[in-house]
Amino acid sequence: MIENKHLKIIQALHINGTLTEAANALFLTQSALSHQISYLEKKLEVKLWEREGRNLRLTQAGEVLLKTAQQVLPVIEQTEQTLKAYGEGRQGILRIGVECHPCYEWLLGVISIFLEKMPDVDIDLINKFQFSGMEGLLNQHIDILVTPDMEIHDKVHYDTVAEYELVVLVSDKHTLAKKEFITAQELAKETLLHFPVPNERLDILNHFLNAAKLKPVQMKGVESIELMLQMTEFGRGVCVLPEWLAEESMKKHALKSLQIGTKSIHKELYIAMRKPDTEIKYIQEFVQTGKDLANKKLESIGK
Amino acid sequence: MIENKHLKIIQALHINGTLTEAANALFLTQSALSHQISYLEKKLEVKLWEREGRNLRLTQAGEVLLKTAQQVLPVIEQTEQTLKAYGEGRQGILRIGVECHPCYEWLLGVISIFLEKMPDVDIDLINKFQFSGMEGLLNQHIDILVTPDMEIHDKVHYDTVAEYELVVLVSDKHTLAKKEFITAQELAKETLLHFPVPNERLDILNHFLNAAKLKPVQMKGVESIELMLQMTEFGRGVCVLPEWLAEESMKKHALKSLQIGTKSIHKELYIAMRKPDTEIKYIQEFVQTGKDLANKKLESIGK
DNA sequence: GGTATTCATGAATAATACTCATAACAGGAA
DNA sequence: TTCCTGTTATGAGTATTATTCATGAATACC
Numbered sequence: 001m002i003e004n005k006h007l008k009i010i011q012a013l014h015i016n017g018t019l020t021e022a023a024n025a026l027f028l029t030q031s032a033l034s035h036q037i038s039y040l041e042k043k044l045e046v047k048l049w050e051r052e053g054r055n056l057r058l059t060q061a062g063e064v065l066l067k068t069a070q071q072v073l074p075v076i077e078q079t080e081q082t083l084k085a086y087g088e089g090r091q092g093i094l095r096i097g098v099e100c101h102p103c104y105e106w107l108l109g110v111i112s113i114f115l116e117k118m119p120d121v122d123i124d125l126i127n128k129f130q131f132s133g134m135e136g137l138l139n140q141h142i143d144i145l146v147t148p149d150m151e152i153h154d155k156v157h158y159d160t161v162a163e164y165e166l167v168v169l170v171s172d173k174h175t176l177a178k179k180e181f182i183t184a185q186e187l188a189k190e191t192l193l194h195f196p197v198p199n200e201r202l203d204i205l206n207h208f209l210n211a212a213k214l215k216p217v218q219m220k221g222v223e224s225i226e227l228m229l230q231m232t233e234f235g236r237g238v239c240v241l242p243e244w245l246a247e248e249s250m251k252k253h254a255l256k257s258l259q260i261g262t263k264s265i266h267k268e269l270y271i272a273m274r275k276p277d278t279e280i281k282y283i284q285e286f287v288q289t290g291k292d293l294a295n296k297k298l299e300s301i302g303k
Numbered sequence: 304m305i306e307n308k309h310l311k312i313i314q315a316l317h318i319n320g321t322l323t324e325a326a327n328a329l330f331l332t333q334s335a336l337s338h339q340i341s342y343l344e345k346k347l348e349v350k351l352w353e354r355e356g357r358n359l360r361l362t363q364a365g366e367v368l369l370k371t372a373q374q375v376l377p378v379i380e381q382t383e384q385t386l387k388a389y390g391e392g393r394q395g396i397l398r399i400g401v402e403c404h405p406c407y408e409w410l411l412g413v414i415s416i417f418l419e420k421m422p423d424v425d426i427d428l429i430n431k432f433q434f435s436g437m438e439g440l441l442n443q444h445i446d447i448l449v450t451p452d453m454e455i456h457d458k459v460h461y462d463t464v465a466e467y468e469l470v471v472l473v474s475d476k477h478t479l480a481k482k483e484f485i486t487a488q489e490l491a492k493e494t495l496l497h498f499p500v501p502n503e504r505l506d507i508l509n510h511f512l513n514a515a516k517l518k519p520v521q522m523k524g525v526e527s528i529e530l531m532l533q534m535t536e537f538g539r540g541v542c543v544l545p546e547w548l549a550e551e552s553m554k555k556h557a558l559k560s561l562q563i564g565t566k567s568i569h570k571e572l573y574i575a576m577r578k579p580d581t582e583i584k585y586i587q588e589f590v591q592t593g594k595d596l597a598n599k600k601l602e603s604i605g606k
Numbered sequence: 607g608g609t610a611t612t613c614a615t616g617a618a619t620a621a622t623a624c625t626c627a628t629a630a631c632a633g634g635a636a
Numbered sequence: 637t638t639c640c641t642g643t644t645a646t647g648a649g650t651a652t653t654a655t656t657c658a659t660g661a662a663t664a665c666c
Contacts (some may be wrong), residue, residue, distance in 0.1 A: 607666105608665105608666085609664100609665085609666080610663100610665080610666095611662100611663085611664080611665095612661100612662085612663080612664095613660100613661085613662080613663100614659100614660080614661075614662095615658100615659085615660075615661100616657105616658095616659090616660105617656105617657090617658090617659105618655105618656085618658100619654100619655080619656075619657090620653100620654080620655070620656085621652100621653080621654070621655080622651100622652080622653070622654080623650105623651085623652070623653080624649105624650080624651070624652080625648105625649085625650075626647105626648090626649085626650095627646105627647095627648090627649105628645100628646085629644100629645075629646075629647100630643100630644085630645070631642105631643080631644080631645095632641100632642090632643075632644100633640100633641090633642090633643100634639105634640085634641085634642105635638100635639085635640080635641100636637100636638085636639080636640095
C-alpha cells in the first residue's frame, strides 16, 4: 500500500520545500505528486499535508511518514547498489571447496591475492563435505571446487589452473638423497607418509607403485603438512608432494626432492564450477588469479 | 525502483516455498509474480532466483533482497497502522496553549482524565508563547487554546466548555467576611492580588471597577495561586478567582468568598481550535472531557 | 488590482501490472 | 519409456494505475 515511490515524494517535499521543486527533483510533474499523495491519503484515510498559504506543510501524520521514509529509503538504496554490484560480479560470496591437502596450501596463496583485488567479495572455505566436492557443487553448497581430479559432468565446467609434477621428499641424510630419481623398488622399502585419504586417492599408488605391483612397507596418515615434513626430515619416512610445495619446504627443512621414476607423475589442478557461473566476474577473476600464481611458481623453480 | 511490492513477493516466496503458493497468499496469479521479478531482474541486471528442479531457490542476490524485505516491511506495516490510527483520531499529539492562570489549574484536571481515555494521544502543554495564543493557533504551534476571551476569527472555531462567576476572596477574619457581596467602593480600598498579566486583561478592572471609575489602592502581581491564597489568608490583600477554584481553595485556607457587586461577573471558558481540526476525534474528545468536568464542578458547588 | 507562484483537479494518454492461456520443464508412477 | 501432475516461464490481451496536460483556485508580493 505505502510504496517507496510515496516515501520519495514525501522526502522530496521535505527537502525542496515546495511540490513544484520536489517534482523537478524527481523528474515528474507537480500534478503527479499531488495525485499520488491524494491517492495515499484516500487509502489511509488520513491527511498527509495541508496547504499553508501557497506552500504545503506536513501534518503530524505526514511527519510520521517522513520519518519512515528517512529510515527506509537509505536501506532500499543501499540494497539496490549491492544488487547492482552482484549483477556486475563485483560482489558476492565465493564458497570454495577443497578436495586435497596440497590444494589447500596453494589456495591460501591465491585467496590472499584475490581478497586484495576484490574487496567486496567474501570467501567461505569449506573443506569438510557431507558428500563429495562434486555433489557440493551441484547442491549449491559451494561455488567452486579446487581438485586435481576431473570428473566430467555436463553441468560443470573445469578450468586448468596449474600443471605440476609430484616429487618424493626424503631427508637430506637419507641414502637416497644422492640420487636424482627414485624407483618403485626403492620407494617400496620406505615408510610412506601420506595425507589421511582413502588409498585409492593416493596418486603415488595409482600412478606409480601399483603399476609395479608394489606397496610401501609401511604407510602412515599424517594430518598436517608441517608434521609430515618434520617426520621426513628426521628419517621417519618419505612423503609425496607437488614440486612447488616441495620447493617451499626445502627452504625450511633439511630435505631432498627426488623425481618419481624416470617419467615422473604429472598432475593438473582444476577449478570446477557450475556452467552458468562461468559468467560471474569474480569467479573469472579467481581463476585468473590462480593461473597467475601457478605461473609465478613455475618460474620461481626455473621452468 | 525496488518497490515494497517486490519485497513482498520475495518474502512470500521464502515463506511459502513455491511461487504458486506465494501468489495465492498475495491474492495474485503465479504469472504476476513471475513477471514482476523478471522486470526487477532486468532493471537491476541480476538474477534473484533460479529454478531448482521444479521449485525456485533464491540466489545470493535474492537473499540480499530478502534480508532487506525482512528489515523494511515491518517498518512499513507499522507506519501504515500508525497512520490509520491518526486518521481515526486515535493517535496524535495535542498541543495545548493556555492563556490564563486559572485555566491552567482547570486544565490539569481535564488532562489527567483525558490521558486515561486516550492512551495513544500525547499532550504538550505550552504556556509561554512568543506571540499571542491566537497566533500560536494559526501558526500551528498549538492545536487548541484554552482561553476566557473569545476573539472572533474565521479560521478558528470556539467551544464553550465552562461557565462560571468570578468571586472575591478575603480572609475569614476580614471585616468584609460577614458580607455576601462586595461593592466597588469597598474593593477599591483593598490591596488587589492578581496574576502578572497586563492590567487591561484583568476582568475585575474591566468589568467592575472601571465602570465605577475606581482603582484599588494597591495592586500586587503574584506568580502562583498558592502564594496568592496564603497572602489573602493573612490579610495582605484580596484576590479574584473563578468560583470553582475559590471553592477548592476554601477547603485548605481560612477564606471567605464574596459575590462581586450585585450582578457578579460572569465568564465563560472557551477552547479554540482551527476549524478543520474540529473533525479530529481526540480533539472532540478533549472538548467533551472539559465540558464533563465543568458540569461536575458546577454540581459540586450546588448549582 | 495585477502578476507570478503554487497547489488542486479532471480528462486524456501513457505506462504498468495483471490475468489468461499455454508452453516448457521436472519428477514420480505405471 | 510414457503419461500424469505440479511447477515456472512467456506472450498477448485487458485492466489498472501513473503521469501529463490544461486549467482553476488560492495566495503572496509588488
